[in-house]
Amino acid sequence: MRRRWVIGLLALLAPLGSAVAGDLYVPLAANTALGAFTYRTLLILTNTGTTSADLTVTFHPGGSDGAVPPPATPYSLPPGATLRLYNDVPAGARGMFALSGDPSVVVSARIEALGANGGVLASTQVPVLSATNASAAGRSARLLGLEQAAAGAVSDFGLINLSTNPAQCTVDAFRSNGGRIGSTIHLSLLPRSNRDFAAALAILGQTAIKDARFDVSCDQLFATYALVYRSGGPETVILDPAASLETELVPVNDGGVLFTKPGLFANGDEATAFDLPLQNGVRYGKARIEFDLLIDRWRLPHPDNPNFKNVMSLRRPANLRLERVLYCGLILKGSVDYRTILDMGLPFPGAPDGTTIKSGKGPWKERSTYHLVLDYDTVAKRVLFEVYQNGTRIQKLEGPVNATDLSNLPGKNVRVDFSSPGVGDGAYFPTYGWKYSNLVVKLTPLGRGRS
Numbered sequence: 001m002r003r004r005w006v007i008g009l010l011a012l013l014a015p016l017g018s019a020v021a022g023d024l025y026v027p028l029a030a031n032t033a034l035g036a037f038t039y040r041t042l043l044i045l046t047n048t049g050t051t052s053a054d055l056t057v058t059f060h061p062g063g064s065d066g067a068v069p070p071p072a073t074p075y076s077l078p079p080g081a082t083l084r085l086y087n088d089v090p091a092g093a094r095g096m097f098a099l100s101g102d103p104s105v106v107v108s109a110r111i112e113a114l115g116a117n118g119g120v121l122a123s124t125q126v127p128v129l130s131a132t133n134a135s136a137a138g139r140s141a142r143l144l145g146l147e148q149a150a151a152g153a154v155s156d157f158g159l160i161n162l163s164t165n166p167a168q169c170t171v172d173a174f175r176s177n178g179g180r181i182g183s184t185i186h187l188s189l190l191p192r193s194n195r196d197f198a199a200a201l202a203i204l205g206q207t208a209i210k211d212a213r214f215d216v217s218c219d220q221l222f223a224t225y226a227l228v229y230r231s232g233g234p235e236t237v238i239l240d241p242a243a244s245l246e247t248e249l250v251p252v253n254d255g256g257v258l259f260t261k262p263g264l265f266a267n268g269d270e271a272t273a274f275d276l277p278l279q280n281g282v283r284y285g286k287a288r289i290e291f292d293l294l295i296d297r298w299r300l301p302h303p304d305n306p307n308f309k310n311v312m313s314l315r316r317p318a319n320l321r322l323e324r325v326l327y328c329g330l331i332l333k334g335s336v337d338y339r340t341i342l343d344m345g346l347p348f349p350g351a352p353d354g355t356t357i358k359s360g361k362g363p364w365k366e367r368s369t370y371h372l373v374l375d376y377d378t379v380a381k382r383v384l385f386e387v388y389q390n391g392t393r394i395q396k397l398e399g400p401v402n403a404t405d406l407s408n409l410p411g412k413n414v415r416v417d418f419s420s421p422g423v424g425d426g427a428y429f430p431t432y433g434w435k436y437s438n439l440v441v442k443l444t445p446l447g448r449g450r451s
Contacts, residue, residue, distance in 0.1 A: 001221070001239070006256075007008050011187050011285065015414075016242050017261075018079070018246075019364060021262065023098050023100050023130070023162075024098070024099045024107055024129065024130050025096055025097065025098055025128065025129040025130070025223075026096060026097035026107075026109045026126055026128055026159070027045065027096050027126070027129055027158070027160060027194065027223070027225075027243065028041060028094070028096065028111055028128075028195045029059055029088075029089050029093075029094065029095050029096050029097045029124055030089060030090065030093070030094045030111065030283060030369035031087075031089035031091055031094075031116045032093070032094050033092070035052070036112040036229060036322070038113075039111060039114070040086060040087075040089065040109070040111070040112055040114065041088075041089055041097070041109060041111055041112075042084060042085070042109065042110045042111075042112055042127065042137075043057065043084070043085040043087055043088065043097065043099075043104075043107065043109050044082065044083075044084055044085075044107070044108040044109070044110070045075070045077060045080070045082065045083045045084075045085065045105055045107055046077075046080075046082040046083075046105065046106050046132050046290075047077035047078065047079055047080060047081050047082075047102075047103030047104055047105050048080075048104050048105070048106055048309075048430075050078055050079050050102075050254075050357050051079055052073065052077065052078055052079065052169050053076070053079075053081060053098065053103055053104045054060050054075070054076050054077075054101050055067075055074075055075055055099060055101025055102060055103065055333060056072035056073060056074050056075070056099070056100050056104050057072065057073050057075065057085065057095070057097060057099050058070060058071075058072040058073070058095055058097065058098045058099075058100075059088055059089055059090070059091055059095060059096075060096050060097070060098060060192060060193065060194075061094075061095040062093075062094050062096075062161055062194060062195075062196070063095075063190070063193060063194070063195075064095065064190070064193060065190040065191060066098075066161075066164070066190060066191045066192020067164060067165075067190070067191040067192070069098070069192065069445070072100075072359055073172065073451050074273050075101075075330070075393055075419055076291070077105060080091070080341075091307075095194070095437075096160070096191065096194055098169040099110075099157075100172075100222060101367075102367070103296055103297075103356050103367050107128050108128070109126040109128060109274035110126060111126055112222070113362060118438045119297070121241075125238070128373045129160070129162070129223055130369070133207065134222060134223045135216075135217075135218070135221070135222050135223060135224070135241065135436055136161050136221060136292070136371065136372075137163075137218060137219050137220050137221055137222075137391055138217065138219065139216075139217065139358065140182050140215055140216065140217045141216045141223075141224050141241035142213060142214070142215050142216070142242050143157070143213065143214040143223075143224065143225070143226045143241060143242070143243055144207075144211070144213050144218065144242045145211055145228065146198065146200070146201060146211075146212040146213065146226055146228065147201070147210050147212070147218070147228055147371065148201035148202055148206055148207060148208065148209050148212075148284065149207075150207055150233060151175070152210060153210075153228055154198075154199050154202075154228070154277070154380075155199070155200055155201050155226055155227065155228045156196060156197065156199065156200060156226065156227040157171075157196070157197045157200035157214065157225075157226050158195070158196045158197070158219075158222050158224065158225045158226070158227070159171075159187065159189065159194065159197075159216065159222065159223075160189075160193070160222060161190065161192060161193050161194070161218065161220055161221075161222055162221040162222060162223060162390070163191060163192070163193065163220035163222070163364060163390040163392075164190065164191050164192060164222055164390040164391070165191055165390065166188065166189065166190060166191055166220075166392045167188070167189040167191075167218045167219060167220035167222060167391075168186065168187075168188055168218065168219050169186070169187045169188075169189060169216065169217065169219075169222065169311065170184050170186055170187075170217050170218075170219035171184070171185040171187065171214055171215070171216050172214070172215040173185070173201075173212060173214055173215075174186070174212065174214075174215070175209065175211075175212060176210065176211035176213075176214045177407045178214065179378070180310065181206060181212065182205070183263060184210055185260060185271075186430055189218075189222075200214075200226075201250075202388045205223065209446055210437070212293065214226065216241075219391070219447075220390070220391040221390065222420065223393055224240075224241065224249070225240050226379070229338040232245040236281040244344060244348050251432060255445045256442060256444040256445055257276075257277055257278070257279075257442075257443050258440070258441070258442050259274065259277060259439075259441040259442075259443075260277055260439060260441075261274070261438075261439035262438060263437055263438065264356060264435060264436070264437045265291075265418075265420040265436055265437060265439050266297075266342055266419065266435075266436035266439075267431060267434075267435065267436075268418070268431030268432055268434030268435065268436065269430070269432055269433065270355050270417075270419065270421075270430075271418070271419050271420050271421040271430065272414065272417070272418045272419060272436070273415040273417045273418070274415060274439075274441075275414070275415045276413060276414045276416065276441060276443065277409070277416060278407060278408045278413065278443060280408050280409075280410065280415055281377075281407075282308070282406045282408075282445050283405065283406060283445065283446050284376070284378070284405060284406040284407060284443045284444060284446065285377065285378050285444055285445065285446040285449055286376065286377050286379070286442075286443070286444040287327075287374075287375075287376040287406060287442070287443050287444075288373070288374070288375050288376075288441070288442045288443075289314065289372075289373070289374040289376075289416060289439075289441050290345070290371070290372065290373045290374075290438075290439070290440045290441075291312075291371075291372055291386075291436055291437065291438055291439045291440070292368065292369060292370070292372075292436070292437045293311065293370050293372055293434065294368075294369045294434060294435035294436075294437075294438060295332075295364060295365065295366055295368055295369075295370070295431075295434055296366065296367065296368070296432075296433035296434050296435070297366050297367075297432075298334035298366065299347070299429075299432055299433070300334065300387045300399055301441050305331070305426075305427060306333055306334065306335040306427060306428050307333070307334035307335065307427070307429055308331050308333050308334070308341070308429065309331060309332045309333075309334060309428075309430075309431050310329070310331060310419060310420035310428050310429065310430060310431065311329075311330040311331060311332055311419070311431060311434075311436075312329070312330040312372075312374075312417065312418050313328065313329040313330065313343075313416070313417045314326075314328050314329075314374070314413045314416055314417060315329070315414070316326040316408070316409070316412055316413070316415070317412065318409070318412045319355070323399070323409055324411060325345065325403045325405065326343065326345035326346075326354070326416075327344075327345065327376055327401070327403050327406065328342055328343065328344055328345070328374065328383055328410075329343035329345075329377055329403070330342060330343075330372075330374070330385070331343060331428070332362065333362070333365055334364075337360070337362065338361065338362040338363075338364040338365075339358055339359045339360065339361060339362045340358070340359040340362045340364075340385070340387075340397060341356055341357070341358050342356065342357040342358075342383065342385055342397060342399065343355075344356065344383065344399065344400070344401060344402050345357055345394065345402050345403055347402050348402075352414050353397075354402075354445065355402055357368075357383070357385075357398075357399035359397055362391070362395065363387060363395050364395045366376075366392060368389070369389070370387050370388065370389050370394075371387070371388040372385075372387055373386045373387075373388070374390075376400065377401070378399060378404040378405075380408050381400055381401050381404060382398060382401060383397075383400070383447045384396070384397075384398050385397040385398070390398050390430045416439075416441060418432045418436050419434070419436075422451065
């Protein structure tokens, strides 16, 4: 019953009812006849705000080059209004939707099976995918429990490139005992495109196998999924990447540590801090901090306030001034230039002013998601800050560091902070409404390799 593939392809990585902020994707957009049934995708859009909200909907045909997207369809929703879109997919087509617009708009999607008379015979939710819950470039996503049988279960495999750049991906297949199935598979995806592989295990020559595993990685932001269904029967299971039993503190082979917080780890409405698990008495030469940041609104309290945003800091808090260290603080300025500022702390104890590294006009925009990377090197005495969007670097700042003692003291741990508990000096604000996700902090001891 091949039509079960369409009804079953519903779950990826995102919750239902996602807000539009930057781009959202509905992975299965269909208007296809299969046998006596027609399958169509329904979008439900609601403006939860108190003013009118604009958005655009773009249909990307399967396998098409998203670098040259088709024309977008604009919509405007009055406050509190809900709009249902049934016909934004051309007849006979299948692909995915991209939505962009005001974050007050929330999005839900369904795939519906229609009978010959146009009546709805079945309806199933399709979760919405965004950059904050996709897999970052270079990360591995693992699909477990794949099956293939001659007259039973079949496993389809899907892959989506969410970047505006072409993606190169690898897929490694394994049996339940850990043995490999063939060699590494290399796949190329066009920008903002998806590829589906029906009966993927059969393509690899496996006609009778259970509990197989795919390990997937891409050099751009991506999502992957699998569908396990039974021909001629109703059973359908959607697989998205498996969760890991790794702890937050993972030994690294160069003697350092890796601290991770996958998924959403901080809401900018509240200050969030993590003490880093450095070994007491060990000095660290390098720290690398990566995370995804969703900027909601700048929310200027009054027109003349430049509205600096306290985004992140690497520091060692202490009661005594000589033990208290600010290694680096990241501030975004929300005035006309939207610049980036790195606060590098005091150049020496008792200095009247700290050192700052500033950009010119910054890349920051409301309702946009960015990948931020901070490399702090006490050996080279340099800091490197980079900003990526859709896999492309869009900003780079570099300058000197002031503090080179990157270490814990008894009862005083090095920590990373996100947002702030209140307003400082009448101008430095918490990041209200902003979202932080996919934190990775790697620390390398002095003299033990590169971070």
